[in-house]
Amino acid sequence: MDAFTAGLLQRIQTTESDLTRARDEGDDFLVEVEQAELDDLRRLAAEHGVEVGASRV
Template identity: 80%
Template sequence: MDAFTAGLLQRIQTTESDLTKARETGDDFLADVEQGELDDLHRLAAEHGVHIGATSV
């Protein structure tokens, strides 16, 4: 796995965790921000052929 793929997968995992925490604490604004970031990361992964597998969110 190259550094780009590893970094992207790590960012996705971190963002999913942050999104879960925002939802659990009821922080709707932060949840929206994290969801937008996650959507962007998924788009970037798709554009570069990075398979992200199942997500927890």
């Protein structure tokens, strides 16, 4: 796995965790921000052929 793929997958995992935390805390604004970031990261992964796997959120 190259550095780009590893970094992207790590960012996705971190963002999923942050999104879950925002939901648990009831922070609607942060949920929107984290969801947008996650959508962008998943789009980037798809554009570069990076298999993301099942989402936890």
